[in-house]
Amino acid sequence: MVDNFASSDASDMNSQTVSQNSGTRVLGSPLLTANGLVKRFGGLVAVDNAAIEVPQGSITGLIGPNGAGKTTLFNLLSSFITPDAGQVLFDSNPIQNLPPHEIAHRGMVRTFQVARVLSRLSVLENMLLATQKQTGERFWNVWLRGKQIAKEERQQRDRALEILHSVGLAHKANDYAGGLSGGQRKLLEMGRALMTNPKLILLDEPAAGVNPTLINQICDRILTWNREGMTFLIIEHNMDVIMSLCDRVWVLAEGQNLAVGTPQEIQTNSQVLEAYLGN
Amino acid sequence: MANYLVSLIVVTAIYALFSLGLNLQWGFTGLINFGHVASMALGAYTTVLLSSEGIPLIVAVPLGAVLAALLGIVIGFFTLRLREDYLSIVTIGVSEVIRLIALNEEWLTKGAFGVQSFPLPLQNFRPTLLSRLFMIAILTAIAVWAYGKIFCWIRQRYQKLNGSVDLTLVLVGLFALGGVVLYWVAASALYNFSQNPARNGLMLISVIFVAIAFWMLERLADSPWGRVLKAIREDEEVAKALGKNVFWYKQQSLMLGSAIAAVAGSLIAWQLTSVYPSTFEPLTTFYAWIIVVLGGSGNNAGTILGAIILWAYFEATRFLPNLTQALHSVFSFIPPAIDPAREGAFRLMLIGLLLMILMMMRPQGILGKKEELTLGR
Numbered sequence: 001m002v003d004n005f006a007s008s009d010a011s012d013m014n015s016q017t018v019s020q021n022s023g024t025r026v027l028g029s030p031l032l033t034a035n036g037l038v039k040r041f042g043g044l045v046a047v048d049n050a051a052i053e054v055p056q057g058s059i060t061g062l063i064g065p066n067g068a069g070k071t072t073l074f075n076l077l078s079s080f081i082t083p084d085a086g087q088v089l090f091d092s093n094p095i096q097n098l099p100p101h102e103i104a105h106r107g108m109v110r111t112f113q114v115a116r117v118l119s120r121l122s123v124l125e126n127m128l129l130a131t132q133k134q135t136g137e138r139f140w141n142v143w144l145r146g147k148q149i150a151k152e153e154r155q156q157r158d159r160a161l162e163i164l165h166s167v168g169l170a171h172k173a174n175d176y177a178g179g180l181s182g183g184q185r186k187l188l189e190m191g192r193a194l195m196t197n198p199k200l201i202l203l204d205e206p207a208a209g210v211n212p213t214l215i216n217q218i219c220d221r222i223l224t225w226n227r228e229g230m231t232f233l234i235i236e237h238n239m240d241v242i243m244s245l246c247d248r249v250w251v252l253a254e255g256q257n258l259a260v261g262t263p264q265e266i267q268t269n270s271q272v273l274e275a276y277l278g279n
Numbered sequence: 280m281a282n283y284l285v286s287l288i289v290v291t292a293i294y295a296l297f298s299l300g301l302n303l304q305w306g307f308t309g310l311i312n313f314g315h316v317a318s319m320a321l322g323a324y325t326t327v328l329l330s331s332e333g334i335p336l337i338v339a340v341p342l343g344a345v346l347a348a349l350l351g352i353v354i355g356f357f358t359l360r361l362r363e364d365y366l367s368i369v370t371i372g373v374s375e376v377i378r379l380i381a382l383n384e385e386w387l388t389k390g391a392f393g394v395q396s397f398p399l400p401l402q403n404f405r406p407t408l409l410s411r412l413f414m415i416a417i418l419t420a421i422a423v424w425a426y427g428k429i430f431c432w433i434r435q436r437y438q439k440l441n442g443s444v445d446l447t448l449v450l451v452g453l454f455a456l457g458g459v460v461l462y463w464v465a466a467s468a469l470y471n472f473s474q475n476p477a478r479n480g481l482m483l484i485s486v487i488f489v490a491i492a493f494w495m496l497e498r499l500a501d502s503p504w505g506r507v508l509k510a511i512r513e514d515e516e517v518a519k520a521l522g523k524n525v526f527w528y529k530q531q532s533l534m535l536g537s538a539i540a541a542v543a544g545s546l547i548a549w550q551l552t553s554v555y556p557s558t559f560e561p562l563t564t565f566y567a568w569i570i571v572v573l574g575g576s577g578n579n580a581g582t583i584l585g586a587i588i589l590w591a592y593f594e595a596t597r598f599l600p601n602l603t604q605a606l607h608s609v610f611s612f613i614p615p616a617i618d619p620a621r622e623g624a625f626r627l628m629l630i631g632l633l634l635m636i637l638m639m640m641r642p643q644g645i646l647g648k649k650e651e652l653t654l655g656r
Contacts, residue, residue, distance in 0.1 A: 078520065080516075080519070080520075099524070100519045100520065101518075101519055101521075101522045101523055101524045101525070102522075103522075104519075104520060104521055104522030105522050109520060109521065109522070110520050111520075112516070112517075112520070116514050116516060116517045117514075117517075118509070118510050118513035118514055118517060119513055119651075119654040120509070120512075120513055120651045120654060121506070121509055121510065121513060125506055125509075128503070128506065129503075129506050129507065129510050129518075129521060129523075130521045130522075131503075132522050134503040135503075136502045136503030136504055137503045137504050137507060137523075138504065139499060139502075139504045139531060139535070141504075142498050142499055142502040142503075142504055142505075143495065143498060146498075149502065149503065152503075153503070176650060176651070176654055178651075178654025179654060192521065196521060196522060
């Protein structure tokens with residue numbers, strides 16, 4: 001935890017310099033930036049001119065009351081839906097008009113609010129699926145380049161088992177993913193995201209519906225991977241999780257940005273409290 | 280009797296091939312294709328019309344497959360972005376449109392009159408003893424390979440059941456025994472090839488096609504490509520999030536499945552030696568569905584077993600009227616034989632009933648995995 005607080009101080013400084021000049025601090029250049037995002041569903045404006053920035057190497061939080069548009073924003077960032085206006089930059093390239101699978105190719109992978117696993121595939125197969133650009137994903141290669149495919153499969157299998165081991169699911173590798181508990185599904189989803197070799201992982205409520213012991217395990221995992229260089233953007237309602245993990249927190253309310261700051265700042269921000277608790 | 284059994288092998292092989300195409304689309308990818316017969320029709324008409332114009336069969340058959348694959352792409356392009364039930368409605372519509380075109384464009388297809396007297400493969404082939412033995416060797420190789428697979432499967436299942444025997448095991452064992460008789464019939468038909476070259480040749484070709492398709496599909500099912508298809512079947516949003524181009528994979532699945540069905544179409548044209556639009560009514564599609572569901576969706580071996588069971592059933596119940604007539608003469612309370620039209624309907628009714636019983640007792644199909652049904656999403 002200690003080193004995490006140290007890094008959050010660094011990001012604190014960074015957060016104040018974002019608008020003028022980013023990329024000078026330890027956490028450095030923004031990996032993901034979104035500006036002026038708008039999404040309307042009929043008459044409802046779900047996301048209204050929202051912005052967000054995720055610096056390289058950070059764990060950035062995204063919070064807000066129910067219906068604030070957090071998940072819609074996530075869907076916009078990962079191109080699952082296209083914005084009516086605004087821009088999303090990933091690694092300095094605009095990505096808002098790319099198909100979702102292309103986003104994953106470029107190194108940004110998301111998880112889902114309700115963990116989605118591929119039930120009738122084994123846990124290991126769930127992991128193996130995540131590898132990008134496999135030779136065996138082209139059907140003619142299956143008949144023509146069997147050796148190459150077998151080699152890749154062996155390598156990926158080792159890597160998958162390593163990750164499964166780190167999330168504590170190695171003993172379940174050959175079970176159907178559909179037989180996992182809710183918390184295990186969350187872990188599998190995170191492991192699967194890591195398996196894609198991403199630069200940025202978007203986690204949608206990693207602690208929702210998970211028991212406290214497993215929450216700790218999930219948080220430990222996120223911190224470890226972060227120390228190894230992975231960047232995270234996390235939606236979460238559990239404030240303990242947000243406070244212990246995040247370098248910086250963005251608050252969304254009614255589709256608009258309400259506040260940005262360190263967890264400590266957000267905790268004491270009267271506007272945020274108002275949005276959550278009402279007047 | 281031997282002739283009859285050879286024809287039975289041909290029909291079963293054709294339906295097995297046809298259903299393997301559907302199994303790729305439904306069993307592995309989860310695409311509800313109710314218009315599978317459209318590809319079969321396209322394959323059949325392309326093959327016979329081109330070969331009647333003097334184009335060699337070896338070119339005509341692949342062309343039919345390519346055309347069917349293109350049709351798959353066109354259908355997919357307009358429907359795959361929709362939810363799956365829309366796909367089912369559009370595909371059944373397309374298959375009817377294809378059939379109605381065949382019925383009405385008489386300049387091309389001769390309409391309800393049908394296309395006859397087109398070239399059949401190997402019809403002028405008069406093999407020497409050596410080439411007959413070679414053909415028997417091919418058949419034997421396929422049979423040995425199949426029995427190797429069956430034997431491994433039986434042993435595995437027997438061990439999993441801890442030495443006890445269940446209904447599936449008995450069923451598979453019985454069919455395997457029956458297969459020995461069929462192998463003998465097929466081999467002797469090949470030995471006496473010249474008695475009916477077209478039919479005996481077709482039997483060998485059909486069996487080879489099924490074997491090749493099965494082998495290729497099994498390779499695919501176990502590959503990363505097959506894994507992506509299964510992922511799409513389970514939850515396409517996950518596949519998308521993990522960087523898979525879901526639309527393109529569904530297209531590939533539709534394409535390959537359609538091409539396989541088109542080859543089955545060429546075979547059925549040769550089997551019937553005449554092609555009518557009425558051959559390609561939606562009922563044919565649903566036979567394939569029965570076969571796939573019966574054997575266990577997503578299981579290639581199950582699909583072949585399903586085809587065998589369906590045709591064994593059809594042929595067994597063919598003698599139903601004789602049976603009821605005989606019973607009637609002994610026990611007067613049993614009604615006499617029903618007329619052929621009703622008898623046909625009655626056989627289909629029985630199939631429906633059997634399917635319902637199967638779905639209640641064994642919802643995963645004969646070779647399907649029970650565990651898979653108990654999983655939550």
